[in-house]
Amino acid sequence: MSAPARLLALRLQGFKSFAERTVVEFGPGISAVVGPNGSGKSNLADALRWSLGEQGRALRSRKSEDVIFAGSEKRKALGMADVTLVLDNTDGLLPVDFSVLELGRRLYRSGENDYLLNKQRIRLRDLVDLLDGAHLADNAFLFIGQGMVDQALALRPEERRPLFEEVAGVRRHERRRRKAEDQLAESETNLARVEDIVAELRPQARRLAAQAEQQSTRMSAGEELASALLAAAHVRWHEAAGVAASAGARVARERAEADRAMADLQAAEEAASAVAAEMGARAATEREHLATHETARGLVTELRLREARLAGDLEAIGRDRARLQSERETAEASLAVQRRGLAVPVPARDHDLDASVAEAERLLAEANGELASLRAATRARGEEAAALRRAETARQAEAETARRRLADLARRLETEQAAATEVTRRRSELEGRLAGARAALEGATSAGSSAAAARERARADAAERDARRGTAQDRAAASGAALAAQAARLATVEARIREDEERGIARAAKRRGGRRLDEELDVEPGLRAAVEAALDELTRAYVVDEAAATSLAGERGMLVVKERAGAATGASTGAAASGDAATRRFLERAAVAGATPLADAIRRDPSGSVGRILARTLVAADLATALTLQPHLPAGWTIAVRDGSAVVGELTIRLGRGDAPLERRAEADRLRAEVARLRTESEAAAADAVTADAAATAGRTALESATAEEARATADRRRAEEAERAAARELEAVVREAGWHAAQMERLAADVERAREAVAAHDSAGLWSATDAAEASDGVPADPVGPDATNEAAALGTWERRAADLRDRRDRLAAEQSAADAARREVEARRARAEATVAMDEERIVRAEHDALTLTEREDRIAEERRTLSAELSAATEREERAAAVLADVRAADTAARERLATAERAASHARERLRAADDRLRTADRSDLEARLGRDALREQLLVELAGMGELG
Numbered sequence: 001m002s003a004p005a006r007l008l009a010l011r012l013q014g015f016k017s018f019a020e021r022t023v024v025e026f027g028p029g030i031s032a033v034v035g036p037n038g039s040g041k042s043n044l045a046d047a048l049r050w051s052l053g054e055q056g057r058a059l060r061s062r063k064s065e066d067v068i069f070a071g072s073e074k075r076k077a078l079g080m081a082d083v084t085l086v087l088d089n090t091d092g093l094l095p096v097d098f099s100v101l102e103l104g105r106r107l108y109r110s111g112e113n114d115y116l117l118n119k120q121r122i123r124l125r126d127l128v129d130l131l132d133g134a135h136l137a138d139n140a141f142l143f144i145g146q147g148m149v150d151q152a153l154a155l156r157p158e159e160r161r162p163l164f165e166e167v168a169g170v171r172r173h174e175r176r177r178r179k180a181e182d183q184l185a186e187s188e189t190n191l192a193r194v195e196d197i198v199a200e201l202r203p204q205a206r207r208l209a210a211q212a213e214q215q216s217t218r219m220s221a222g223e224e225l226a227s228a229l230l231a232a233a234h235v236r237w238h239e240a241a242g243v244a245a246s247a248g249a250r251v252a253r254e255r256a257e258a259d260r261a262m263a264d265l266q267a268a269e270e271a272a273s274a275v276a277a278e279m280g281a282r283a284a285t286e287r288e289h290l291a292t293h294e295t296a297r298g299l300v301t302e303l304r305l306r307e308a309r310l311a312g313d314l315e316a317i318g319r320d321r322a323r324l325q326s327e328r329e330t331a332e333a334s335l336a337v338q339r340r341g342l343a344v345p346v347p348a349r350d351h352d353l354d355a356s357v358a359e360a361e362r363l364l365a366e367a368n369g370e371l372a373s374l375r376a377a378t379r380a381r382g383e384e385a386a387a388l389r390r391a392e393t394a395r396q397a398e399a400e401t402a403r404r405r406l407a408d409l410a411r412r413l414e415t416e417q418a419a420a421t422e423v424t425r426r427r428s429e430l431e432g433r434l435a436g437a438r439a440a441l442e443g444a445t446s447a448g449s450s451a452a453a454a455r456e457r458a459r460a461d462a463a464e465r466d467a468r469r470g471t472a473q474d475r476a477a478a479s480g481a482a483l484a485a486q487a488a489r490l491a492t493v494e495a496r497i498r499e500d501e502e503r504g505i506a507r508a509a510k511r512r513g514g515r516r517l518d519e520e521l522d523v524e525p526g527l528r529a530a531v532e533a534a535l536d537e538l539t540r541a542y543v544v545d546e547a548a549a550t551s552l553a554g555e556r557g558m559l560v561v562k563e564r565a566g567a568a569t570g571a572s573t574g575a576a577a578s579g580d581a582a583t584r585r586f587l588e589r590a591a592v593a594g595a596t597p598l599a600d601a602i603r604r605d606p607s608g609s610v611g612r613i614l615a616r617t618l619v620a621a622d623l624a625t626a627l628t629l630q631p632h633l634p635a636g637w638t639i640a641v642r643d644g645s646a647v648v649g650e651l652t653i654r655l656g657r658g659d660a661p662l663e664r665r666a667e668a669d670r671l672r673a674e675v676a677r678l679r680t681e682s683e684a685a686a687a688d689a690v691t692a693d694a695a696a697t698a699g700r701t702a703l704e705s706a707t708a709e710e711a712r713a714t715a716d717r718r719r720a721e722e723a724e725r726a727a728a729r730e731l732e733a734v735v736r737e738a739g740w741h742a743a744q745m746e747r748l749a750a751d752v753e754r755a756r757e758a759v760a761a762h763d764s765a766g767l768w769s770a771t772d773a774a775e776a777s778d779g780v781p782a783d784p785v786g787p788d789a790t791n792e793a794a795a796l797g798t799w800e801r802r803a804a805d806l807r808d809r810r811d812r813l814a815a816e817q818s819a820a821d822a823a824r825r826e827v828e829a830r831r832a833r834a835e836a837t838v839a840m841d842e843e844r845i846v847r848a849e850h851d852a853l854t855l856t857e858r859e860d861r862i863a864e865e866r867r868t869l870s871a872e873l874s875a876a877t878e879r880e881e882r883a884a885a886v887l888a889d890v891r892a893a894d895t896a897a898r899e900r901l902a903t904a905e906r907a908a909s910h911a912r913e914r915l916r917a918a919d920d921r922l923r924t925a926d927r928s929d930l931e932a933r934l935g936r937d938a939l940r941e942q943l944l945v946e947l948a949g950m951g952e953l954g
Contacts, residue, residue, distance in 0.1 A: 004028055006093070008100070009086040014078040015050070016043045019069045045143060051083040051105050052136060053115070053127055065109055081107045084116070095133045095916065103127070133916065135172060168269055173262075176919070187930070198941055202948075209948035226947065233943040240939055244932035251929045254922040261915035268908035275901040282894050289887045296880035303873040310866045317859050321852060328848040335841040336732065357817055359398065360810035367803040399759065406755035413748040420741040423734060430731040437724040444717035451706070451713035458706035462699035466874070469692035470881070476685035477885040481892045483678040488896020490671040492903060493664055508552055509542035509559070515607070516542060522604035528663060529644030530619045534598055535610070536647070536654075543607045560609045583634045590629055590639075595620045598640055623648075693878075700874060707867055711860065718856060 071077030084104040104116035541558035
């Protein structure tokens with residue numbers, strides 16, 4: 001939390017560029033004024049300097065009227081500059097009885113200058129004295145300008161001394177000393193002038209005395225006058241000498257008190273400077289640890305960002321793998337469809353059919369030629385017989401060709417059947433391999449799932465152990481910070497106790513066997529404040545014997561004589577209670593009002609002194625009850641309020657709580673117990689943190705083992721998937737090959753059947769031709785018309801039938817050839833399209849497999865990098881946590897140092913107030929001493945003048 005602001009507001013009107021009335025308010029913490037060049041930032045600093053009495057050395061002006069707004073194109077010049085500074089004086093920094101101070105300054109163009117304190121006019125000297133009490137007057141380092149820090153760092157040691165004296169507040173006392181010396185020099189000058197005047201007046205006094213002596217006529221009257229003058233001068237001289245002696249003693253006493261206050265102030269300021277130096281060194285250490293912590297935190301953040309980026313890369317790889325798997329499945333489905341299309345066999349070009357068509361064309365041409373020959377009837381019957389023989393030869397050749405084609409098709413059919421049998425065997429083997437690969441894949445998938453589950457369990461266990469380790473480390477750090485804070489508070493309280501035990505009369509009393517009055521004193525906690533208020537300064541008193549008390553006469557402090565405290569506390573209390581009737585009536589009235597003897601709050605009093613001191617002290621619930629009992633207080637009795645805020649005497653009321661040594665000692669005891677408890681808790685928390693760290697390390701090792709096992713299972717699963725896909729591809733190829741062989745067998749079987757039909761047709765045609773030829777050769781007449789006509793008619797009929805058969809055969813074979821060509825072209829087109837698609841699908845599958853393998857390798861690299869990064873992140877987190885713990889300890893120590901600095905500053909402020917009061921009293925004593933000496937000298941001169949006026953008698 002920021003400290004409350006000392007500077008509350010700054011009000012300006014007519015000062016330099018601030019023509020309008022402007023109010024700048026300041027809050028807690030650091031206030032910054034930001035703006036471009038020429039916006040008036042420096043004018044605010046000039047206004048602060050000007051309001052504190054600056055006379056123009058640092059106001060960037062040649063004459064005083066330059067600070068008044070000189071006008072602009074749209075505004076006329078003003079006749080007055082007014083700046084008011086509002087300060088918070090709640091803690092009494094400035095020695096005036098106001099919680100809020102308004103320091104103002106006005107300057108008119110006529111040259112008049114007014115200084116205001118809460119709107120009341122004061123002198124510049126009064127303002128300077130007021131600011132000097134708060135180290136704000138003539139302080140060259142109150143405003144740090146640009147370059148002053150570099151200049152201060154570049155100073156030589158002898159030049160840097162005024163800087164430290166200014167910061168330590170010594171220059172202020174030097175200025176006051178020089179001022180006092182100047183005043184003393186001026187007083188001595190005035191005294192010399194007075195002595196000169198007296199020396200000048202002394203001859204005149206002598207002349208006047210001579211004239212008085214000449215004019216005196218009665219010797220007795222002169223003697224009486226001289227005796228009276230001497231008697232009066234004797235009395236007045238002794239009075240003046242007594243006053244001068246008391247003033248001198250007072251001056252010596254106040255000077256000694258001022259010296260003691262100065263020594264206390266220097267000690268307090270040295271302690272504050274030491275604490276400030278320690279805090280400066282600790283601030284450097286804190287900056288180093290803060291830089292280390294920030295570096296560790298930045299590294300942790302960077303590693304976490306890298307881990308998040310790797311996690312994103314893994315997710316992207318998963319999405320890419322799913323995309324590749326989808327593309328591969330699509331390509332495999334398309335490949336299966338196209339391969340089924342490729343399984344359809346392409347009809348081979350039937351060369352036999354082509355030869356048959358060509359042969360049929362040739363035979364048809366020959367038959368047509370024969371018919372032409374027969375029809376021309378120009379041939380002989382021998383030629384007809386030769387034609388019949390040639391026809392028979394042609395039929396036999398055709399039948400032989402058909403039988404050869406049938407044998408060739410039968411042989412090809414047997415070869416295809418053997419190949420189909422081999423393909424079937426290979427298909428059975430590959431189906432077995434595929435079943436084994438699928439079983440291995442299922443096992444690898446199950447093992448991968450188990451390894452992933454084990455890795456997740458190890459990750460959860462490692463995360464839980466890390467969380468327990470973080471909790472244990474946080475608890476250890478919190479315990480350490482609390483222990484450091486409480487230890488610092490204990491050190492502060494113990495230092496204050498030691499300071500109380502070592503200052504004043506403490507050391508001298510201890511050397512003579514004395515002991516603190518409140519040492520081993522046990523008081524009821526609820527009445528401890530009332531006991532402290534009643535004892536007041538006696539809480540720091542020391543119990544010594546009478547001889548030691550005599551030897552401590554030159555010291556300053558409170559003592560309790562051991563011999564006087566020998567009587568029992570109960571006896572003293574009883575004596576007080578069994579006093580006169582008025583005391584008994586008072587005690588009865590006090591009991592009715594709820595007031596009880598304060599001595600009853602003492603549980604343990606080894607010296608017996610506190611009980612006797614509090615024997616005549618009562619404790620009341622509040623001040624109102626004490627005031628109702630005050631009119632009835634017997635002599636020597638007091639009433640303390642339970643909360644220690646007031647102590648009521650017969651005529652006086654002491655308000656406000658003073659120092660609390662008893663509370664401080666009780667606080668020290670409580671803090672010691674708390675520190676012991678926190679130390680035990682801190683050690684236990686540190687042991688728990690070590691155990692949790694070991695458990696977290698073991699969990700991290702188990703997680704790394706589980707991650708490695710998962711990686712091995714994943715690699716096995718991928719190898720099984722590759723084996724299964726390879727077996728599936730080989731089986732699919734064998735299935736396509738088997739389908740192709742089956743189609744070929746069907747086609748060959750159909751060709752064999754057609755060839756058998758052709759052979760059978762040729763056999764039947766050959767049988768008919770042989771019968772016809774036999775009839776022709778035997779001379780059996782076919783027609784009764786005549787042998788020539790009959791033979792010619794038979795030959796002509798035979799060739800016409802043969803030509804018709806050949807024409808039908810040619811047309812049928814041509815139609816079959818056209819249909820086969822069309823079917824083959826269609827199948828070849830489909831096959832070409834299917835082959836192109838298969839090539840593209842296979843290329844897509846290969847590319848997908850290559851991309852999948854690349855993704856797998858990248859995933860393995862990322863997983864390995866992530867495992868390494870996890871170890872680095874864990875180590876960086878540990879370093880960051882250790883740096884945070886060290887930084888917390890340093891800050892706790894810094895908090896304790898701040899408390900000690902605040903204590904030292906309060907002590908310095910108290911000593912400063914004492915010194916200020918002592919200075920005031922010393923000035924008053926010096927003035928009284930000077931007045932006494934001047935009065936004594938004036939009395940002497942007056943007596944001399946009076947005696948000189950009496951002539952010889954005088």
